Amino acid sequence: MDMSARSQADAHFKTVRDAKTTTASKRINQERMKTDSDKSARLKAARLARDVEGAREAK
Structure with missing residues (x-):
């Protein structure tokens, strides 16, 4: 099947x-995990x- 230029551009x-x-989601998730671990350490x-x-x- 031959794709048109428009279809190729859309793809x-x-x-x-x-x-x-995906890259942004991974970065946000990494920041969230770091924040969670920092918060856990502070607590x-x-x-x-x-x-x-x-x-x-008590002494």
Whole structure:
């Protein structure tokens, strides 16, 4: 089947758009995962500090 120039251009545009969307989605997901891990680390540090402070007050 012979594709017209318009069909080829549309197919190329769709491929490029999908690639950009996929790349952007991956980047956003990586940023979200990093933010989640940073938040988890901050919460863990806060819990540890609270537990240490509670242990000091208990003495």
